[in-house]
Amino acid sequence: MCLSCHSYHPDLHYHRIGMYISTDMAGRKIIARYEKNTKGRDFVCGDIHGCYTDLEQALKRLRFDTARDRMFCVGDLFDRGPESHGALAYLDTDWFFPVQGNHEDMFLKWYIVHDLERSYSYRNGSGWQLKEDKEYLAQLARAVVALPLIIVVGENLIVHACLPDVSSLEEIEQDPDKYIQTILWYRGRYPDKIGIPGIRRVYCGHSITSKVRDRNGFINIDTGAFLHYMDEEGELTVVELGD
Ligand SMILES: [Mn+2]
Numbered sequence: 468m469c470l471s472c473h474s475y476h477p478d479l480h481y482h483r484i485g486m487y488i489s490t491d492m493a494g495r496k497i498i499a500r501y502e503k504n505t506k507g508r509d510f511v512c513g514d515i516h517g518c519y520t521d522l523e524q525a526l527k528r529l530r531f532d533t534a535r536d537r538m539f540c541v542g543d544l545f546d547r548g549p550e551s552h553g554a555l556a557y558l559d560t561d562w563f564f565p566v567q568g569n570h571e572d573m574f575l576k577w578y579i580v581h582d583l584e585r586s587y588s589y590r591n592g593s594g595w596q597l598k599e600d601k602e603y604l605a606q607l608a609r610a611v612v613a614l615p616l617i618i619v620v621g622e623n624l625i626v627h628a629c630l631p632d633v634s635s636l637e638e639i640e641q642d643p644d645k646y647i648q649t650i651l652w653y654r655g656r657y658p659d660k661i662g663i664p665g666i667r668r669v670y671c672g673h674s675i676t677s678k679v680r681d682r683n684g685f686i687n688i689d690t691g692a693f694l695h696y697m698d699e700e701g702e703l704t705v706v707e708l709g710d
Contacts, residue, residue: 469682474579481579486523497639497653501619508536509539509707510706512706513703514542515554516543517548518550518554518703532649533562537564540563541568541610542569542672543673543689544558544570544571545593558610562617569650575611575612577596579618622668623668624661624668626669627671628652628674629671629673631650652673657671657685658683658685660683661683666684667709669684672688673683674689675690690702
């Protein structure tokens with residue numbers, strides 16, 4: 468057992484450094500970079516939160532071609548909605564590319580330190596994982612821990628809550644603990660400009676908005692996919708990535 472985080476998994480750890488929380492594992496990617504898709508289209512969708520029927524409907528509507536098109540996602544793949552257990556099937560595909568959200572972070576913390584009561588509250592819409600078998604949870608944890616915090620596709624950047632106010636991505640790669648709180652949990656106004664040369668748009672989720680909003684290139688696409696299951700207004704937003 469790890470004396471620092473009490474992990475029972477030799478290759479999975481969850482360490483708190485200063486006020487920041489990070490998972491730490493061999494080979495974890497902070498930033499994943501993709502070339503523009505020359506064969507098909509690239510989309511990005513908002514927080515899915517266990518609404519995989521909604522994602523399937525969007526794919527149909529778009530005539531999404533899994534052989535050529537790609538779907539990126541701002542994270543929060545499970546909790547709150549009705550089909551949280553469906554996430555792993557999508558993580559197994561070669562066309563779905565999410566970043567980690569704060570719900571992935573909470574899941575990892577729960578899974579790694581076996582601390583459901585304190586670290587993974589039912590207020591956050593969890594509970595589904597208690598019905599899953601150990602093997603499923605192990606596979607899911609391994610898939611989730613391998614997700615990057617940031618994806619860059621051409622001049623587009625995808626992050627869960629907000630891009631920290633930095634002037635290069637290397638600043639984040641060199642000290643992710645300093646920025647992980649902003650990346651996963653930030654709420655509030657977006658910065659006045661994108662400070663990284665070559666990045667024109669930042670797609671974010673995490674804070675629900677009634678419609679897609681673009682503020683100085685920070686585009687919030689979390690329109691509350693799970694809300695219609697609670698008789699409130701909301702839907703899963705999917706947009707095509709800008710050139
Ligand atoms: Mn979130």
